[in-house]
Amino acid sequence: MNPKLQWLRNKMSSSDLEGLIISNPTNIKYLTNLDAEGILLLTRKENIFITDGRYIEQVHSVLTLFDEIIVYNIRDISQQDYENFFMYCENVGFEEDYVTYAQYKEYIRKYKINHLVETENVIEKQRMIKDEDEISNIKKACEITDNCFSHILDYIEPGKTEKEVANEIEKYYKLGTDGISFDTIVASGENTSMPHAVPTDRKIQEQDIITIDMGCKVNGYCSDMTRTFFVGGIPETIKKVYDLVLKNQNQVLQQMKDGVSTRMLAKMVENDFKLNGFDLIHGLGHGVGMEIHEQPYINSKSDTFLKENMVVTNEPGIYLPGKFGIRIEDTVQITKFGCISLTNSEKNYIII
Amino acid sequence: MNPKLQWLRNKMSSSDLEGLIISNPTNIKYLTNLDAEGILLLTRKENIFITDGRYIEQVHSVLTLFDEIIVYNIRDISQQDYENFFMYCENVGFEEDYVTYAQYKEYIRKYKINHLVETENVIEKQRMIKDEDEISNIKKACEITDNCFSHILDYIEPGKTEKEVANEIEKYYKLGTDGISFDTIVASGENTSMPHAVPTDRKIQEQDIITIDMGCKVNGYCSDMTRTFFVGGIPETIKKVYDLVLKNQNQVLQQMKDGVSTRMLAKMVENDFKLNGFDLIHGLGHGVGMEIHEQPYINSKSDTFLKENMVVTNEPGIYLPGKFGIRIEDTVQITKFGCISLTNSEKNYIII
Numbered sequence: 001m002n003p004k005l006q007w008l009r010n011k012m013s014s015s016d017l018e019g020l021i022i023s024n025p026t027n028i029k030y031l032t033n034l035d036a037e038g039i040l041l042l043t044r045k046e047n048i049f050i051t052d053g054r055y056i057e058q059v060h061s062v063l064t065l066f067d068e069i070i071v072y073n074i075r076d077i078s079q080q081d082y083e084n085f086f087m088y089c090e091n092v093g094f095e096e097d098y099v100t101y102a103q104y105k106e107y108i109r110k111y112k113i114n115h116l117v118e119t120e121n122v123i124e125k126q127r128m129i130k131d132e133d134e135i136s137n138i139k140k141a142c143e144i145t146d147n148c149f150s151h152i153l154d155y156i157e158p159g160k161t162e163k164e165v166a167n168e169i170e171k172y173y174k175l176g177t178d179g180i181s182f183d184t185i186v187a188s189g190e191n192t193s194m195p196h197a198v199p200t201d202r203k204i205q206e207q208d209i210i211t212i213d214m215g216c217k218v219n220g221y222c223s224d225m226t227r228t229f230f231v232g233g234i235p236e237t238i239k240k241v242y243d244l245v246l247k248n249q250n251q252v253l254q255q256m257k258d259g260v261s262t263r264m265l266a267k268m269v270e271n272d273f274k275l276n277g278f279d280l281i282h283g284l285g286h287g288v289g290m291e292i293h294e295q296p297y298i299n300s301k302s303d304t305f306l307k308e309n310m311v312v313t314n315e316p317g318i319y320l321p322g323k324f325g326i327r328i329e330d331t332v333q334i335t336k337f338g339c340i341s342l343t344n345s346e347k348n349y350i351i352i
Numbered sequence: 353m354n355p356k357l358q359w360l361r362n363k364m365s366s367s368d369l370e371g372l373i374i375s376n377p378t379n380i381k382y383l384t385n386l387d388a389e390g391i392l393l394l395t396r397k398e399n400i401f402i403t404d405g406r407y408i409e410q411v412h413s414v415l416t417l418f419d420e421i422i423v424y425n426i427r428d429i430s431q432q433d434y435e436n437f438f439m440y441c442e443n444v445g446f447e448e449d450y451v452t453y454a455q456y457k458e459y460i461r462k463y464k465i466n467h468l469v470e471t472e473n474v475i476e477k478q479r480m481i482k483d484e485d486e487i488s489n490i491k492k493a494c495e496i497t498d499n500c501f502s503h504i505l506d507y508i509e510p511g512k513t514e515k516e517v518a519n520e521i522e523k524y525y526k527l528g529t530d531g532i533s534f535d536t537i538v539a540s541g542e543n544t545s546m547p548h549a550v551p552t553d554r555k556i557q558e559q560d561i562i563t564i565d566m567g568c569k570v571n572g573y574c575s576d577m578t579r580t581f582f583v584g585g586i587p588e589t590i591k592k593v594y595d596l597v598l599k600n601q602n603q604v605l606q607q608m609k610d611g612v613s614t615r616m617l618a619k620m621v622e623n624d625f626k627l628n629g630f631d632l633i634h635g636l637g638h639g640v641g642m643e644i645h646e647q648p649y650i651n652s653k654s655d656t657f658l659k660e661n662m663v664v665t666n667e668p669g670i671y672l673p674g675k676f677g678i679r680i681e682d683t684v685q686i687t688k689f690g691c692i693s694l695t696n697s698e699k700n701y702i703i704i
Contacts, residue, residue: 036548053633054547057673094453101456102448102470118454167526174519195406196388281405321409 001068004031004126005047011122012042018089019043020119021107024098026290027123029220032069034062040069043085050074083112093119124295128287130309134221135333138288138311141177141216141223142331142342148172148214149227149345153352158206158231162186162199165212173216181222182292185213192228192325195282195317206232209324215292215331222292224313225343226329229350239349241318242326244276246347248316249328252284256332256339258308262298269316270300278318285313288331310334311342353420356383356478357399363474364394370441371395372471373459376450378642379475381572384421386414392421395437402426435464445471476647480639482661486573487685490640490663493529493568493575494683494694500524500566501579501697505704510558510583514538514551517564525568533574534644537565544580544677547634547669559584561676567644567683574644576665577695578681581702591701593670594678596628598699600668601680604636608684608691610660614650621668622652630670637665640683662686663694 001009008031012020022028022040028049029035036059038051047069051059059071086092094107096118108116130138148169155168166184173180187197188204192211204210213226228242248269255265266284273280285298288311296304298312306312312334317327328347333340353361360383364372374380374392380401381387388411390403399421403411411423438444446459448470460468482490500521507520518536525532539549540556544563556562565578580594600621607617618636625632635651640663648656650664658664664686669679682695 035550053631053671057546058548096454096457097452099453100449101446101451101453104453105448163526167523171519171523174515194409196410198387279405319405 001047002032002066005042005068007126008123009042011126012093015093015119015122017091017093017117017119019086019092019113021092021094021099021111022123023103024095024123027095027098027127030123030127030290032063032067034059038074041085044089046070048072048085050077079110082110086111086113089113091115091117093117093122095119095121095123097121097124121295127289128295128304128310129307130289130311130333134289135309135311137219137221138223138331138333139342141181141218141221142225142344144173144177144216144218145214145223145225145343146345148216149212149225152212153229153350156204156210156231156352158204158208160204161201162188162191162204163201165204166199169212169214177216177218178220179217181215181217181224185211185226187211187325190322190324193319193321193323195319195325195327204231207235208232209234209238209326211325211327213327213329220290222288222290223343224288224292224315224329224331225345226315226317226327227345227347227350228326228328229352231352233351234349238324238326241278241320241324242349244273244278245316245318245326245328248272249314249330249347252314252316253330253332253339253341256306256312256314256334258306258334258336260306262296262302262304262306263300266298266300266302273316273318280316281319282317285315285329285332287312306334308334308336353399354384354418357394357420359478360475361394363478364445367445367471367474369443369445369469369471371438371444371465373444373446373451373463374475375455376447376475379447379450379479382475382479382642384415384419386411390426393437396441398422400424400437402429431462434462438463438465441465443467443469445469445474447471447473447475449473449476473647479641480647480656480662481659482641482663482685486641487661487663489571489573490575490683490685491694493533493570493573494577494696496525496529496568496570497566497575497577498695498697500568501564501577504564505581505702508556508562508583508704510556510560513553513555514540514543515553517556518551521564521566529568529570530572531569533567533569533576537563537578539563539677542674542676545671545673545675547671547677547679556583559587561586561590561678563677563679565679565681572642574640574642575695576640576644576667576681576683577697578667578669578679579697579699579702580678580680581704583704585703586701590676590678593630593672593676594701596625596630597668597670597678597680600624601666601682601699604666604668605682605684605691605693608658608664608666608686610658610686610688612658614648614654614656614658615652618650618652618654625668625670632668633671634669637667637681637684639664658686660686660688 036055315329667681
């Protein structure tokens with residue numbers, strides 16, 4: 001059996017679960033490498049993947065005997081089959097943070113389950129800790145992101161629109177990656193004050209401030225980086241805010257290591273921002289992996305501790321509505337005694 | 353109040369709901385035009401949108417007084433506020449097909465709700481019937497898709513890879529649309545036998561069969577079209593299957609109109625395929641609107657009837673594993689006495 005499924009089966013025994021229903025496609029892909037719509041059932045003795053005609057061929061081309069996964073076409077399963085899957089199982093786990101209320105009720109009906117039990121993100125928690133392959137993919141995605149950013153610095157000039165810049169980034173990512181890991185943010189001038197700005201037809205101007213938040217996927221794994229930079233020069237008022245954001249971003253990098261409280265990190269930045277009259281209006285960071293946003297979340301309400309081989313972002317930002325905003329973000333690998341920034345583009349003043 | 357919210361409030365009174373929690377972002381966008389993370393609460397007297405610091409500025413720039421929506425920053429809401437929203441409400445509705453089981457439990461706790469009631473896709477059902485603006489956006493997206501397809505027929509030649517063709521389609525869509533409405537499918541040769549093929553580095557060859565499934569978004573509304581065509585010529589064995597798919601696609605177009613059973617349409621195609629020794633392994637079609645796949649679903653298990661101003665796809669397909677596949681798909685507007693195909697690219701043999 002593949003080691004991730006074996007690990008999950010061990011986890012099931014220790015949690016008194018005789019069965020498990022895995023519905024979240026990202027978790028299914030993580031466990032099986034399958035990229036197909038369907039549902040994964042771990043029954044007492046078997047691993048079963050139920051899919052439909054559109055995916056049967058794909059699925060068979062990915063799985064090997066070693067996986068020990070039995071594939072069913074949903075068309076061939078009777079109501080009796082459904083009831084047999086978890087027969088004599090007292091507790092069957094499900095993903096309460098993915099499964100809708102309607103599906104929850106449907107599972108109980110269809111599989112005739114006695115106790116459908118919440119599994120508290122057992123797979124997502126395992127996914128927080130990346131193995132060698134996963135880190136190598138994220139590293140690669142971060143490297144390409146650094147290269148793409150330096151390409152974009154050459155490409156940008158007054159007169160180009162935010163949309164054109166975003167398109168150029170996506171075009172760059174087309175080669176050598178699986179594409180963007182989220183909708184690229186290119187914000188200029190006062191648009192930078194919106195953390196989630198959507199690229200517009202606004203033309204880059206002399207003396208503009210520009211924020212780019214970008215990332216790609218390599219073999220299914222994401223990168224995430226933000227830089228804020230300037231056209232022609234930096235006004236003194238903006239410089240002060242930039243310095244404050246950068247100082248905090250660097251301090252967080254110095255603090256990040258195995259064992260550190262994520263809440264403490266976020267509080268540290270929040271306090272320093274407040275002392276200077278600003279607010280941190282979004283989380284300080286989040287896990288990065290198969291999803292662009294995944295556990296752990298780093299904010300003043302989170303209760304996780306960083307662990308070796310977690311990969312997270314470090315992205316403090318300050319936003320002054322109608323004026324400007326500044327965010328600086330790296331993707332970072334946590335190690336035993338510190339951390340390694342996987343994105344490495346320039347963070348000191350960039351003036352084009 | 354905006355007419356869509358007013359309509360929903362009328363619906364609430366007739367369903368004995370004193371409150372409603374709307375969590376699905378597509379439904380929120382449909383009702384309010386807001387494109388921001390958050391939750392929409394319809395309480396006894398007020399419409400409330402709760403969002404966070406990242407979106408407050410955006411939200412205020414979209415809403416007008418006429419909308420009658422009060423905006424809260426989630427940071428400023430106390431536990432007491434949450435409990436007050438639905439105080440004295442006996443029944444509060446929620447979206448059971450969107451809300452996870454974990455959120456469902458959290459809503460009951462946080463808002464102190466007596467009866468959290470399933471609303472059976474009341475908004476999705478309303479979304480099935482498109483108004484003039486919505487149809488005009490879909491029409492525009494379909495027109496651009498037709499133009500893009502004829503551009504692609506000029507662009508494709510032996511030696512180009514599936515990925516290159518997909519990239520060219522996405523590049524074309526960059527101008528004048530909000531981008532693709534789903535990941536473009538470009539499959540060639542034996543890859544066409546997978547209905548959900550992902551573009552690969554396979555180079556187009558002489559005598560290839562090619563399937564392209566493509567669509568874009570205009571003002572948030574999708575188009576969806578598939579064509580299967582040929583390089584150099586069509587082998588007789590493939591021609592027979594192509595003719596069968598096209599015959600059925602045309603027959604469905606002739607049958608589609610207000611009042612027709614979606615199940616009947618799917619059964620008609622399934623039966624004709626079976627008579628000829630083939631299977632319809634996916635649904636015959638689906639609604640198209642803000643989402644690329646939305647209600648109604650047209651398959652042999654569906655129980656809806658077509659209505660005037662629904663917009664749906666008509667996409668029969670036949671797939672022979674390891675050999676080839678053929679799918680022909682249009683986006684279609686249902687009218688009182690028939691239907692109008694909104695995508696109009698050539699469907700007779702296309703040979704490049």
